[in-house]
Amino acid sequence: MKKGAIVAIVLSCVIGAGALTYAGVSWATTANNMGLYKTQLEYVYQRNLYELTDNINNIESNLSKLKVSTDKQVQEKYLANIVALANTAQDNIATLPIEHNAINDTTTFVNQLSGFCLVLQQGLVDGESISMDDMDQIASLHESSQNIKYELNRLAVLVSTDYSIVDHVKNPNIDSSDFNNQFNGLNNDIVEYPQLIYDGPFSDSVTNKEIKGLSENEINAEEALNRMKEWFADYDIEAAGETNGDFATFNFNLTKGEQSYYAQVTKRDGILLQFNGGYEVGSSQKTEDECRTIAETFAKNLDFSDMKAVWSTVSNGFAYVNLCNIQNDVIIYPDMIKVKVATDSGEVVGWEARSWAYNHTERTNLSPIINEVQARQALTMDVDVRTCKLALVPNDYVGETLTYEFMCISDGATYYIYVNAATGEQFNIQKVVETDDGNLLM
Amino acid sequence: MNTKLLKALGLSMCLLAIVGVGVIGLFNPYTYNTEVAIETGLTTNQIKTVQQKLKNWGYYSGNVDGIYGSQTRNAVIKFQKNNGLSADGIVGSQTAAALGMNLSSQSSNDLYLLAKCIHAEARGEPYVGQVAIGAVILNRVASSKFPNTIYGVIYQPYAFTCVNDGQINLEPNQTAYNAARDALNGWDPTYGAIYYYNPDTATSSWIWSRTIVTTIGKHNFAI
Numbered sequence: 001m002k003k004g005a006i007v008a009i010v011l012s013c014v015i016g017a018g019a020l021t022y023a024g025v026s027w028a029t030t031a032n033n034m035g036l037y038k039t040q041l042e043y044v045y046q047r048n049l050y051e052l053t054d055n056i057n058n059i060e061s062n063l064s065k066l067k068v069s070t071d072k073q074v075q076e077k078y079l080a081n082i083v084a085l086a087n088t089a090q091d092n093i094a095t096l097p098i099e100h101n102a103i104n105d106t107t108t109f110v111n112q113l114s115g116f117c118l119v120l121q122q123g124l125v126d127g128e129s130i131s132m133d134d135m136d137q138i139a140s141l142h143e144s145s146q147n148i149k150y151e152l153n154r155l156a157v158l159v160s161t162d163y164s165i166v167d168h169v170k171n172p173n174i175d176s177s178d179f180n181n182q183f184n185g186l187n188n189d190i191v192e193y194p195q196l197i198y199d200g201p202f203s204d205s206v207t208n209k210e211i212k213g214l215s216e217n218e219i220n221a222e223e224a225l226n227r228m229k230e231w232f233a234d235y236d237i238e239a240a241g242e243t244n245g246d247f248a249t250f251n252f253n254l255t256k257g258e259q260s261y262y263a264q265v266t267k268r269d270g271i272l273l274q275f276n277g278g279y280e281v282g283s284s285q286k287t288e289d290e291c292r293t294i295a296e297t298f299a300k301n302l303d304f305s306d307m308k309a310v311w312s313t314v315s316n317g318f319a320y321v322n323l324c325n326i327q328n329d330v331i332i333y334p335d336m337i338k339v340k341v342a343t344d345s346g347e348v349v350g351w352e353a354r355s356w357a358y359n360h361t362e363r364t365n366l367s368p369i370i371n372e373v374q375a376r377q378a379l380t381m382d383v384d385v386r387t388c389k390l391a392l393v394p395n396d397y398v399g400e401t402l403t404y405e406f407m408c409i410s411d412g413a414t415y416y417i418y419v420n421a422a423t424g425e426q427f428n429i430q431k432v433v434e435t436d437d438g439n440l441l442m
Numbered sequence: 443m444n445t446k447l448l449k450a451l452g453l454s455m456c457l458l459a460i461v462g463v464g465v466i467g468l469f470n471p472y473t474y475n476t477e478v479a480i481e482t483g484l485t486t487n488q489i490k491t492v493q494q495k496l497k498n499w500g501y502y503s504g505n506v507d508g509i510y511g512s513q514t515r516n517a518v519i520k521f522q523k524n525n526g527l528s529a530d531g532i533v534g535s536q537t538a539a540a541l542g543m544n545l546s547s548q549s550s551n552d553l554y555l556l557a558k559c560i561h562a563e564a565r566g567e568p569y570v571g572q573v574a575i576g577a578v579i580l581n582r583v584a585s586s587k588f589p590n591t592i593y594g595v596i597y598q599p600y601a602f603t604c605v606n607d608g609q610i611n612l613e614p615n616q617t618a619y620n621a622a623r624d625a626l627n628g629w630d631p632t633y634g635a636i637y638y639y640n641p642d643t644a645t646s647s648w649i650w651s652r653t654i655v656t657t658i659g660k661h662n663f664a665i
């Protein structure tokens with residue numbers, strides 16, 4: 001045999017063996033890493049399940065104590081505990097690998113429990129007491145929490161034996177041992193969840209809000225199209241179906257040159273509820289002030305005559321202008337319309353009037369009980385007050401409050417401080433935060 | 443032994459090894475494309491501003507695309523050297539100040555995440571369809587049935603296919619940003635929808651039981 005051939009064979013064997021070793025090591029490392037990641041993920045899931053179980057156990061015990069307590073301070077303590085526990089429980093649920101439809105009843109229960117207890121706690125702080133009706137609701141909440149507790153403790157025991165959550169998340173709905181299916185016991189038809197009635201976060205009364213700004217008079221599709229043609233004279237307009245959500249609307253597609261838009265006109269009263277499009281903005285030609293005037297004029301042409309710009313910010317070539325009604329020198333914040341103006345052409349490219357449609361009515365009582373000097377006493381000494389206006393503001397969930405709005409500077413930051421015009425108490429504080437994408441109120 | 447046979451044997455072993463490595467490489471989930479953008483801590487818009495400024499001053503000749511690749515990095519290093527800054531290729535507060543940029547202390551993480559989710563879920567949809575996806579996410583935040591933060595809603599297990607398949611990590615374009623901003627500003631063409639699905643591809647039988655509110659582009663929006 002030739003020498004060259006032997007060298008070739010040896011060389012190819014060495015290269016081959018080397019390559020195979022590399023491949024093998026690489027595969028083993030990968031497999032090893034996968035095992036490590038899997039174990040760590042399993043622990044994250046388990047920790048969340050155990051924490052959830054603990055939180056529900058504690059919620060159940062706090063609810064049971066609340067049922068028998070009569071002292072306001074003690075009640076307040078239990079309510080605060082439940083709010084905190086329910087919020088953490090919600091976080092735990094959201095991190096577990098369960099499909100939404102398997103867990104949404106329990107999520108609702110936990111969210112509404114926290115919202116309901118928060119409202120009761122606020123009531124106690126404001127000097128009210130827990131009513132008999134509320135006590136009945138607490139009792140039914142307690143009953144549900146007992147059932148949830150039972151189910152979760154069963155699961156915690158299962159996982160603490162030899163059940164791996166990670167191994168059971170692969171085929172949702174197929175296998176009965178699947179992690180998703182372990183939550184069947186928490187479904188609405190097995191555990192009873194109470195219908196909670198309260199005005200607060202996550203309550204159904206907030207989601208099913210009444211539309212005050214629109215009458216019952218409905219227009220038809222043809223009338224809606226005619227109005228659109230009047231408002232948007234130099235656009236091509238075509239009907240684009242209907243929306244039947246919280247608002248019922250006729251929808252339209254609009255085009256003007258290269259740009260396309262989408263608009264919705266309410267069936268009730270036929271107002272422009274929404275208008276928006278993917279406008280490609282060029283370099284700025286208009287100032288923020290000019291854009292505010294453009295927005296006000298646009299509103300006037302749509303028969304919203306008393307709308308004034310109360311806030312604006314420019315971001316990525318668009319001016320975002322908030323318009324409000326001014327009635328008897330009071331800014332009516334709940335009746336807000338948001339307008340988007342392109343700073344290159346000065347065209348209005350967005351309109352959003354949902355708040356106006358929900359809230360607009362003729363307010364009758366807009367007289368403050370205390371005067372501005374009295375209201376100023378609610379401010380700290382070291383703020384520099386720049387403006388003071390009367391403003392009607394929405395309170396947290398339902399209803400409205402008349403306030404004095406003080407625009408103040410403190411340590412270089414701008415604040416809007418709202419003082420209740422009846423009681424002189426601080427009502428709300430907003431801070432202007434500068435971000436990369438324009439100014440925000442927080 | 444036959445020389446030809448031996449040669450063939452050696453060759454085939456070589457071939458086997460190469461194929462073996464190839465196959466392992468193919469199935470190795472940790473093999474990523476190495477041509478990725480460099481981590482900067484800047485938003486796409488900020489990177490675009492950096493690129494535009496460097497371009498105006500002749501440091502950079504590439505595209506103003508918001509991608510911080512090696513070309514942009516080299517331009518930053520050149521700029522830093524010329525301006526007596528430490529040439530690390532990173533736009534920190536000093537380099538930003540020298541560029542005449544204002545890196546404010548608060549970035550809009552929510553806006554960014556929302557834009558990413560909109561881009562991944564609906565980049566082929568009409569603009570209003572993209573705003574609608576953003577609105578659904580925000581309606582979920584407000585709903586008792588879902589987690590209570592934008593992060594919680596988007597990263598809820600099984601909630602969005604784009605999170606499951608990793609498309610959420612694609613860099614959003616300007617349209618997605620605009621749509622996210624509009625949604626955060628209260629634009630909601632669905633008026634309260636908390637679900638959406640593409641009727642051509644939806645597989646969950648449960649989703650069909652929801653009441654449809656409206657249809658925009660390929661998506662049905664439901665409550």
